[in-house]
Amino acid sequence: MGKEECKTMLDALNRVTACYRHLVITLGSTSDSQNLREELRKTRKKAQELAAANRTKLTALLKDKSISKEDRSEYERLWVLFTSSMELLDVDMKRSLEIGQDFPLQVPTRHLIQTGMSGSTTTVAARAMSVQNMKYEADSNIDTADLKELEAEIAQVVQMMEEMEMKVQVAPWAVEAKQEAGAELKSTVSVGNSSVGVISICEEEPKEMDSEAGLKKVFAGIIFTAIILMAGILAFCVIKLS
Template identity: 65%
Template sequence: MLKEECKALLDALNKVTACYRHLVLTIGGTADSQNLREELKKTRQKAQELAVANRNKLTTTLKDNSLSKEDKAEFERLWVIFSTCMDLLETDMRRALELGQEFPLNIPKKHIIQTGMSGGTSGVAARAMSVQNMKYDGEHNIDVMDLMDLENEIKQVDEMMHEMEMKVGVPQWTVEAKQNPGAELKCATSAGASSPGTISTEEHKAICDLSKLLAAVVFSAVLFIAIVLAVCVVKLS
């Protein structure tokens, strides 16, 4: 039961970090907006919550001396996957910080707000510009504050990773993989071959054999016609 809980937590973390990476790639593009930045913040915070849950569960489990050799090896493998996932999350967070600094969300100052104020022309213009600048500064400050929060969260992730290594200390090169190299690709190929609209290896071989047989029949027919024509030429001559 504990092993399944750890796997479920790790699977959730992988999905959230993958979603975060997808969102990070859209920063500075045509889909970039305040809504995107808010979604980025929510997603990375969810990823950090799952990271803490994974860390606590795996740390407590790996420090249990009553674990069997097989169970310990399995949890160490999950620990390595978790560490790799955290490395990717930290990399994407740093990328989001760099892109956020490169492409800040600034509201154009030339945008005019219809305030409905009455009064002299100069007075209305001054008050309108004052309201406009307040809105612009507010949006800009939100953007800056989010980048500052992101920078602090990156430091927290670094500290958490360091603390993890100190408490558990599972070198990645000491953990053996459960599958041979390329096993995932072979599974994907087999799954793709068995799916509708694809041709399996056996079917492909049968098609090749049929093509060879058809080619042999055509060649024999052509050869027979050539012999008949040669005989006719000899008789006519």
């Protein structure tokens, strides 16, 4: 039960951090807006809540001396995945701070970049918050007020990661993967969905093209030889008749 609960919580964190990264990419673009800043704020707070819950749960389980060796190995694997997700969240929060400082909404000092992105990001934010419709309640000065909160939250995330390293010492290189290297390449999935199938098709296409080109060359050679023979016969006949 504990393992399944941890996996569910970790999946939720991964989904929210992925949505947060998607939103950060649109900062400073022509899709940037007050709504986007509020979506970023809500999404990262949701990610931090899930991170705190994951840390509490996994820390308690890894400190439990009564769990089996197999369970401990699985919890250590989940811990490594959790720390990786936290590192990505930390990177994206710092990136959001830098871009937010470069592209303020209220007193713009730079024009928004035409990156080709357009449209609303509401769907992504709603997916991260697990709601059907986003509600926007932020004030008009959210971009400046939120940057101060973001700086403080970045410091909290960094502190959380440092405490995690002190409380639970799990060496990433010591954690064994559950699948062999390249296991996904050995999958028996159909050619349409398999990367192996795509590779094999790409490798076979040049061979087919080479064989077709070879046949064309042979056919052209036969025609050219026939023309030469016909020309020779005609020349011989002309000489005889003259």
